[in-house]
């Protein structure tokens with residue numbers, strides 16, 4: 001890795017990608033709706049969203065496989081909508097890798113260089129560097145069918161970066177790998193990005209990947225961009241119900257902010273008038289109709305007897321042991337169900353009466369749609 | 370595990386109802402037919418006279434040349450046409466299904482009807498000639514039926530349909546992402562075809578080509594109905610039927626059939642020798 | 657190459673803000689020209705070919721129903737007279753009946769004879785299974801002439817030629833192996849546990865067949881029967897060799913008429929071709945329908 005970095009032969013010139021008001025319709029269905037995005041040069045941007053939300057469609061439009069219904073894609077200020085896909089200088093790692101089965105690893109990697117009419121000596125040098133960089137040093141003469149999934153994934157990556165692309169696109173490149181390999185490849189990808197600094201757009205529906213890899217995350221749902229921000233912003237301050245739900249906030253309470261007491265809002269649910277304190281923020285004020293949410297792992301189960309502010313009593317109705325933690329569902333007297341994750345193996349029994357504590361600092365206010 | 374149900378050798382008797390008729394109706398005639406080619410009608414003495422007759426009498430050995438002269442150029446043209454059409458409409462092209470359907474349609478009608486259709490369309494007073502004369506390309510009708518060209522056209526129509534019907538599925542089995550990958554790496558349409566698509570489909574195309582060629586070497590009704598079976602389109606099967614049905618010389622008829630079978634085998638061997646020199650394997654990546 | 661990709665009309669002249677040391681992206685003019693040429697010529701080729709295919713079919717139909725058609729674009733009038741004449745003169749109805757009789761009988765016999773074999777092939781592994789499967793493939797991979805001529809000579813010498821029995825029997829040569837291959841996937845997809853269950857309840861082997869296996873494969877058998885039927889309806893070479901004047905199938909009869917057709921008016925011959933076209937079209941739609949139905953059943 002270190003040698004590759006020194007040689008600099010992969011460091012491409014940086015490109016800023018802008019997407020302006022991009023829309024794609026398939027007949028009457030809208031796959032992507034008025035998406036606008038800016039990816040600064042050298043940035044690692046992750047497109048996150050559930051299956052079918054339009055991630056691949058956006059990549060395909062950047063790549064040139066699909067023509068946008070309306071809107072522009074701009075590389076360093078130049079609109080590229082009319083540029084043929086073979087001229088866009090984009091490195092792409094397909095979801096199923098799309099490696100040429102009739103070529104060896106080296107031939108696969110060299111393909112893009114052949115198209116650029118690079119001379120033989122230079123080509124050989126760059127292919128070898130790329131093979132080394134993805135740690136496939138002795139496999140250059142193998143055919144694709146003789147490689148494991150992880151090795152194939154690395155060939156695809158090498159094939160995409162050896163051409164020194166302006167932009168690197170990765171469409172769920174790790175989704176076909178097992179959990180362990182996925183983690184390993186994730187670190188490698190991250191290293192690689194740090195070394196090369198290529199503007200990268202990464203598609204996934206795995207939030208862990210998004211969190212660990214990216215400098216910027218875009219969350220989509222049904223073709224509409226929901227929130228753009230750093231991983232921290234997205235995970236710490238989801239903007240709406242969809243984003244919060246998608247990244248793992250589990251418990252939602254609808255209600256109104258009715259009062260302020262020592263830098264805390266007092267929140268009251270609409271139906272059963274449960275009152276909760278929640279840390280004050282700048283965006284909201286008394287009278288706003290909002291949703292309160294908290295992650296299952298943030299809900300605490302407390303033992304001392306007194307029932308005070310932000311604590312609720314309930315019975316455990318479901319218990320689900322998932323390895324390092326146990327997931328419970330607790331039904332309160334008012335008929336609400338809370339999802340709770342507790343570390344350790346099954347500390348509480350089904351039907352047991354417990355008290356929940358919703359820490360005002362950990363509760364989050366989000367807008368009602 | 371299945372042995373629990375049937376453990377006795379006796380159960381293999383269940384194979385007999387299908388094997389016995391085939392032995393009687395297929396294997397025995399096949400062998401007898403082969404022996405017959407070494408006998409004269411009405412005699413059981415072994416002789417090479419049928420083969421000697423075949424290869425010394427122009428009436429017989431001409432059929433090799435005439436069949437191949439009709440069928441080989443037709444098969445090559447069919448391959449180009451069918452490949453061109455199916456390649457163009459592959460993937461999700463709008464109307465592609467309709468074009469494929471219409472191209473394959475003649476196959477459902479079969480050879481006899483296509484022969485009649487060629488006559489109706491290409492005869493001197495048919496639509497083809499009247500149109501050509503009306504737009505001034507021809508001065509007088511071009512004779513396209515009851516000769517070499519009539520059989521040639523009918524073969525083309527059916528051959529294109531047959532090859533296309535096979536190619537459609539083969540082209541769909543090539544992962545379209547492979548072509549997209551080549552394009553994004555900077556390849557033009559032509560280079561993508563030459564370096565990615567063709568190497569991947571080549572072995573299958575050659576197989577279909579061989580099958581079609583073998584089928585057409587056995588051309589009969591076309592040669593008789595729209596061709597000129599007395600001279601230009603006197604193919605193997607025409608002569609074999611003539612010997613069998615007019616002269617009742619089954620020995621000679623079968624000799625012709627055997628020579629035809631050997632010719633087909635040779636064609637197959639040549640095509641497969643070519644096929645071996647390239648990538649043979651699956652082109653669909655996992656999804 | 658795909659419909660979604662619009663043809664790019666011209667080199668786009670857009671104001672270019674240069675990135676650090678980056679050349680603006682450009683299209684290749686030559687590539688666009690080549691692509692345009694390729695598309696145009698492909699369309700020309702496709703339209704020409706399809707025009708001929710459709711024109712040919714239409715010409716047969718118009719000619720069959722045309723009153724007088726000589727050198728004009730369309731017939732001068734339309735009539736069903738030729739069609740009716742052809743139907744009567746060549747006793748199409750009679751030959752149709754004969755064909756159905758032959759093909760139906762042969763289909764049933766093929767199914768009955770092949771079912772036990774299919775069962776063994778689906779349930780048992782034995783040393784020569786692959787060889788056996790290869791053998792069953794031979795009748796429809798070898799050129800039919802190779803066995804048809806000796807069969808004809810044998811049938812003429814033992815008096816089976818030109819009889820209904822003979823015509824039915826020769827259909828089995830392709831019918832049996834064809835039905836083996838077409839039934840095999842259905843039987844393979846049956847759950848063998850049902851058979852164990854039936855046998856543990858004391859069912860004899862015949863009962864097993866009758867009560868457990870047969871009911872489960874009735875849909876598969878129906879679909880297969882239709883396919884075998886269509887296949888046999890098109891049998892040509894061997895029937896031609898052993899058919900007599902009164903015992904021949906529809907397509908062989910049509911062929912014989914067309915072969916010596918010098919004196920007949922074309923309208924009459926085209927009507928005859930049409931009588932053959934109608935069942936063929938009907939059967940191919942039927943088979944399309946059946947195959948879409950069975951694919952659903954087999955979960956493919």
Ligand SMILES: Nc1ncnc2c1ncn2[C@@H]1O[C@H](COP(=O)(O)OP(=O)(O)OP(=O)(O)O)[C@@H](O)[C@H]1O
Pocket residue numbers: 026029030031049050051052053054055056057058205
């Ligand atoms: N060629 C097409 N024709 C019609 N609809 C399409 C086409 N391609 C995609 N769609 C639709 O557009 C929507 C977005 O699809 P897209 O492939 O972008 O989803 P995705 O976010 O990549 O999902 P996944 O995570 O499953 O890959 C889907 O509803 C899909 O059905």
Ligand SMILES: [Mg+2]
Pocket residue numbers: 055056057171
């Ligand atoms: Mg996708």
